[in-house]
Amino acid sequence: MLSKARSNLPNATGDLSTDEVAAFPNWTVFTQKKEGAIHLHAGSLGAPNADFAQMFAREHYGQDQPCSSLWIGPREIFTANDGVQETYEVFVQWVAGGRHEHVGVVEAENGADAKTKCVGQFIGDKEYHTIWSAPNSILTKIESATNMIWRKTTDQNYRLAKGYSRVVRQKWDAIRAGAAVDKYQEEDLKDTF
Amino acid sequence: MSASANVEVNIKDCANADPEKLAVFEQHVAEGGLVEPNDWMPEAYRTLMLRMAEHHANSEIVGALPEGEWITRAPSLLRKLALTAKVQDEVGHGQMLYEVAQDLGKTRNAMLRDLITGVTKYHNCFNYPCPTWGDICMIAWLIDGAAILNQGTLAHGSFGPYIRTMRRINMEEAFHFKHGEDMVLTLMSGTDKQKQLAQDAFDRWWDPSLAFFGPNDRPDERERPAMRWRMKTATNNELRQKFVNRFAPAAMATGLVINVCKKDASGMVISKEPDPLLKLNEETGNWDFTQPDWDEFFRVIRGDGPCNKDRLALRRFSYEQGEWVRRAILDGATTAPSDH
Ligand SMILES: [Fe+2]
Ligand SMILES: [Fe+2]
Numbered sequence: 001m002l003s004k005a006r007s008n009l010p011n012a013t014g015d016l017s018t019d020e021v022a023a024f025p026n027w028t029v030f031t032q033k034k035e036g037a038i039h040l041h042a043g044s045l046g047a048p049n050a051d052f053a054q055m056f057a058r059e060h061y062g063q064d065q066p067c068s069s070l071w072i073g074p075r076e077i078f079t080a081n082d083g084v085q086e087t088y089e090v091f092v093q094w095v096a097g098g099r100h101e102h103v104g105v106v107e108a109e110n111g112a113d114a115k116t117k118c119v120g121q122f123i124g125d126k127e128y129h130t131i132w133s134a135p136n137s138i139l140t141k142i143e144s145a146t147n148m149i150w151r152k153t154t155d156q157n158y159r160l161a162k163g164y165s166r167v168v169r170q171k172w173d174a175i176r177a178g179a180a181v182d183k184y185q186e187e188d189l190k191d192t193f
Numbered sequence: 194m195s196a197s198a199n200v201e202v203n204i205k206d207c208a209n210a211d212p213e214k215l216a217v218f219e220q221h222v223a224e225g226g227l228v229e230p231n232d233w234m235p236e237a238y239r240t241l242m243l244r245m246a247e248h249h250a251n252s253e254i255v256g257a258l259p260e261g262e263w264i265t266r267a268p269s270l271l272r273k274l275a276l277t278a279k280v281q282d283e284v285g286h287g288q289m290l291y292e293v294a295q296d297l298g299k300t301r302n303a304m305l306r307d308l309i310t311g312v313t314k315y316h317n318c319f320n321y322p323c324p325t326w327g328d329i330c331m332i333a334w335l336i337d338g339a340a341i342l343n344q345g346t347l348a349h350g351s352f353g354p355y356i357r358t359m360r361r362i363n364m365e366e367a368f369h370f371k372h373g374e375d376m377v378l379t380l381m382s383g384t385d386k387q388k389q390l391a392q393d394a395f396d397r398w399w400d401p402s403l404a405f406f407g408p409n410d411r412p413d414e415r416e417r418p419a420m421r422w423r424m425k426t427a428t429n430n431e432l433r434q435k436f437v438n439r440f441a442p443a444a445m446a447t448g449l450v451i452n453v454c455k456k457d458a459s460g461m462v463i464s465k466e467p468d469p470l471l472k473l474n475e476e477t478g479n480w481d482f483t484q485p486d487w488d489e490f491f492r493v494i495r496g497d498g499p500c501n502k503d504r505l506a507l508r509r510f511s512y513e514q515g516e517w518v519r520r521a522i523l524d525g526a527t528t529a530p531s532d533h
Binding site for chain 1: 226227228229231232271274275278281282285288289292295300301302305306309310311353356357358361364365367368370371372374375378379381382446447448502503505506507509510512513516519520522523524
């Protein structure tokens with residue numbers, strides 16, 4: 001059944017009756033698809049605070065395929081050059097159009113220093129497009145070993161293309177075989193009668 | 194689902210661009226180079242890319258509306274799980290594309306509001322009705338199938354954030370499409386009643402699927418900004434032909450008949466005949482087919498389609514009713530709409 005509200009919508013047009021709330025801050029998400037793999041930039045999202053950002057990241061970037069770890073931080077920290085002395089995770093986008101990938105950690109004075117150290121320790125004279133850094137104290141890390149992300153306790157194949165390959169194949173074979181049998185019987189009847 | 198990039202921009206917008214920078218930019222793009230948000234780009238590129246991403250985002254969230262209506266009526270638990278996941282994916286596609294558009298200079302709120310008030314548009318195929326479960330099967334097979342063809346070419350575009358988003362989206366579209374194919378095959382290997390359900394829905398969706406790729410190409414299609422700057426890498430007609438070559442023989446193999454249909458104002462078929470032009474053209478190697486009804490297409494785009502009003506009314510309803518929730522989670526104020 002459809003809800004009454006949905007089957008009986010007010011027929012309003014023109015300006016909206018509500019003012020909108022302030023824009024939600026943006027968050028950047030990195031995912032690791034298998035334990036031991038590198039963390040890759042997955043994308044961003046809008047959420048009012050860190051708790052909502054984590055819930056949203058779990059649903060949006062953690063359920064499209066198996067995911068073993070999520071890192072989430074306010075978007076501006078990745079490009080910031082200020083900050084304090086601490087451990088920074090550093091990420092390199094090797095070419096324009098590519099995804100930033102996690103290359104390691106550096107001890108640095110601030111964001112700018114982290115990026116410089118990233119070049120020294122992980123890039124050398126290789127070419128790259130951009131570097132991001134994130135202070136470890138601000139980044140939220142969710143690990144599936146202790147905090148399940150991908151819902152592996154139930155079969156998730158229904159939400160993956162590969163979950164249908166076999167059954168689709170079988171149905172095509174059956175339909176084609178059925179058509180061949182029909183064709184065969186058609187001839188059969190013609191000859192016999 | 195997705196949008197095709199039939200969003201126009203006036204090339205004169207380039208007049209203010211520094212000619213030297215413009216030349217470097219155009220060469221970079223022509224050589225297959227990619228553009229990131231902080232790189233220099235002509236204002237017209239920014240505008241066109243923004244409109245493309247915004248239109249695409251609008252289409253994703255409006256496209257989820259008719260499908261969302263069918264979750265409670267799915268015929269089995271498996272179908273219900275899959276349809277729920279698909280709707281979640283589509284809204285997620287919208288969320289990612291609004292992020293891309295937002296970075297090009299328009300706020301998410303402005304985009305959501307412009308969609309509802311009709312300032313901006315969404316993909317025309319969602320202005321058609323979805324009266325049976327068969328329509329859900331055909332949308333997933335044909336429209337998501339068309340979207341994969343289109344977005345596969347968009348993933349070779351020039352704007353970094355957009356192509357990264359396309360790659361992620363296409364992986365999920367592959368699930369939508371395979372699930373759609375499974376549903377269509379299930380119906381077509383079922384009872385006469387199931388086959389009839391599929392054929393009726395197919396009749397409603399074949400035309401919108403052909404029109405999905407947008408109007409016929411203009412002679413200078415490749416000179417226009419969208420292609421010159423590699424935002425689009427295939428023309429509407431190329432994509433449409435590819436679609437027919439793939440789907441016409443597949444549909445016929447399942448036992449479906451490709452009809453040319455006349456529809457009433459509510460989008461329901463009133464008469465039909467098998468497509469008289471449909472055949473494999475030995476010379477070209479392509480399938481010949483009857484063009485969709487372009488007069489109807491343009492009428493529906495202008496707002497006079499079977500479901501234009503319903504789709505926007507539902508979007509307006511949830512946006513207005515959800516405002517207090519957004520306010521509450523942002524600043525802790527919890528006044529429900531009836532109290533203010
Ligand atoms: Fe889809
Ligand atoms: Fe989609």
